[in-house]
Amino acid sequence: MGDQTATRNLQLHHNPVFDVSLNVEGGSNYIDDDGRPKRTGTVWTSSAHIITAVIGSGVLSLAWAMAQLGWIAGPIVMVLFSFITYYTSILLAACYRDPVTGKRNYTYSDAVRSNLGALQVKFCGCVQNVALFGISIGFNIAAAISMVAIQRCNCNHKSGGKNPCHTNNNPYMIAFGISEIVLSQIPNFDKLSWLSIVAAVMSFTYSGIGLALAIAKVAENGKIKGNITGITIGTVTPIQKMWRTFQALGNIAFAYTYSIILIEIQDTIKSPPSEYKTMKKATLLSLTATSIFYILCGCMGYAAFGDLSPGNLLSDKGFHNPYWLINIANAAIVIHLVGAYQVFAQPIFALVEKTAAKVFPDSQFITKDIKIPIPGFGVYNLNLFRLVWRTFYVIITTLISMILPFFNDVVGFLGALAYWPLTVYFPVEMYIAQKKVPKWSTKWIFLQIISLSVLVIALAAAAGSVSGVVQNLKIYKPFKTSS
Template identity: 55%
Template sequence: MKSFDAVHNPSAVESGDATGNNVDDDGREKRTGTLTTASAHIITAVIGSGVLSLAWAIAQLGWVAGTLILVTFAVINYYTSTMLADCYRSDAGTRNYTYMDVVRSYLGGRKVQLCGLAQYGSLVGITIGYTITASISLVAIIKAGCFHDKGHGAKCSVPNYRFMAIFGFVEVVLSQIPNFHKLSGLSIMAAIMSFSYASIGIGLAIAVVASGKVGKTGVTGTVVGVDVTASDKIWKAFQAVGDMAFSYSFSVVLVEIQDTLRSSPPENKVMRKATLAGVSTTTVFYILCGCMGYAAFGNRAPGDFLTDFGFYEPYWLIDFANACIVAHLLAAYQVFAQPIFQLVENKCKKAWPESNFINKEHSMNIPFLRKWRINFFRMVWRTAYVILTTFVAVIFPFFNSILGLIGAATFWPLTVYFPVEMHISQRKIKKYSMRWNALKLLVALCLIVSLLAAIGSIVGLIDSVKAYKPFHS
């Protein structure tokens, strides 16, 4: 319930003044998020193990186009993210807790359902993809030791299904973290892990460049007739552009991150700074990793420095880097899963407000964690979700190819279309004005990028399905 000031003085709400000691202006538990925690959430969401594949992406496009496109998408993502951050509060000053709430507030109609389909479809796909990616890094740790002992040409085949199960088990435990507000420590740890494995990849690439044993590079990247066929050049270039476009995308959880911020200073101002910090930091790492990797391996750059064994030695350092990837993905899984958890739990609470199974919280003393809140419905539902995503990952271990297609389908609406349309509505930008035309042109160009990336992903998916053998390593 709002305080007297919040009801009779809308500016108090708009400026984000809190009410009471333990609750915010909307009557919910007092938010404690800061610029540091928001930046950590963003970096956890943005920097994934895909940073180690950017050398491959630049190899498909070349020095000039690769670097230019990477920076361009950084600017676009920052620009549209600030638009979305400004929409966290409605015109009346009330909060929008989720991306769907923001779209409902500014656009309404069927666009709300389309937003929900794109957002939650993407989130489910990401959690499945992270399960597969983590298992690949765990397998790489075993393989690194095998190659070290038996030689780089040894056949070190290790099935990854047991590692998916291990990852799933740990996620069952972590999924009991009640909400996004309690993830700050986990995200800060994950951000440190991101910097660790990205720095190791950059350092190993620099060592290769310093040794002089580098691959052949070029202004336009891979050479038709030498490295790739003409058709492969086109499809892989599309896929590379798509990888770069999606590598910055965190709009899918931006509103949920912003909803963790304390009320003062205004959330949109803090979120703008956090977005700038997150995007600029990741861009530096992306350029270093991509360019140094391309300089080291040239046009034959591997899809991933560490899991595809662009480097074999020192094997212990590669093991450590892969362990950092796994630790990062454990936390990142939760960052992307929490909106799904909250959606189902909130709907069930509204549908069955009298149910103790769904609504009642139980306190339990756990060593080192003090009191922990246990909710039986939360425990059962979240455990079931993790088991389901793990099962899908085991059955379809090529799901990362599908994830590329999901990314292509969701990048345009979530990162570009909805933020731009809501910005136009919020600022009441006049139709056919210069600014309106420029924004619409941006939307159209990004739609073309998404379509081209989707085509490249479909081609890659077809190749994955052809080579797929169930339950083989």
């Protein structure tokens, strides 16, 4: 989401990394108010989950976003998104318990259902699944860019910069797709605790390297690049400036999108005190830390490259030396995204497979598992429907990635698509419904102004991203163009 890291699992309360409760049988001291194992989450564990979830590949596009907005608007917009995300997260946290029964909502969809009803749940589900599908495409593009960056970095190092090292992204996208076809056949891949741990380590590895390289680049340049208003007219046309400014808003929104898993994180917090009070503190702490890190990455990247800030800070159009450190950072991105793709695809896999089993309960193709013994690993349950359907899904996302391999455009569009409904609209509407905020009251008007304002920004960001795709397609030939 930022990205949208591998920890952003839509069923986090089942994930061992996020389930910090004591799994001990016997005694009321170990049973929570709903009969489940007692939760032990604190402000610190919740803050760690949020930071891990927010910081992802979205951080790589922040320098480019800063270059479009400039030294004044860039930091202001990042702070503004941080404030909006914090405020609406607090509204969402207040909807953790059912307004009538007081029972806990375990997922984002549960919260929507208990506060807004079944119709809104369908709308929420559509937005979630479209966003998840788009994120799968974005992950393939980002992973391919990093693999190409490694190849070209090594090529440039060997040739001393004399070889242009033109490279086609398609073989790397296909390789990424093949790896995902294999991994997608592992049932419940998103339940493996080590996946989230690896993703978190990789996120901080490449983000930290990117920040360190940017600081070193500024020191090497001996000056701070960039200007007050962002990329100058002449470098781009006035129309391009406008569309790229809109697109930058989507890039920043994508980096801050995490609300979809807030309820799941909140469900790990022990009570008393109330989960809301703890979550409010955790959200303030984690978003403050994340915002400082984001502003540092965006500003230092912009200071290092100015108008020429690359769309992906760690691509070969950015840093060149030390090549081994850049390779480590890009390898970390690839490892992160290989696992992250599976976690974000799992909810879609589960939805289709559960629906198919419900509609065709007697179909052996859909419901039957073929047991295949694997020496040293036990028995693998091969399901033919899962094999065909998940393979088809990966192939489709890979093909779209090859047709539209535009990182910033895709990231901007995903940010525009997911940020308003999931971070603003639903939290605002749920809070109004739960607290019975009177229509046309000062608070109601204030909340609606926030929602409407972010909707306008999201529409502008989506338009900017679509415009970027159109412009890129004029010079890009799918399956042929090499970069």
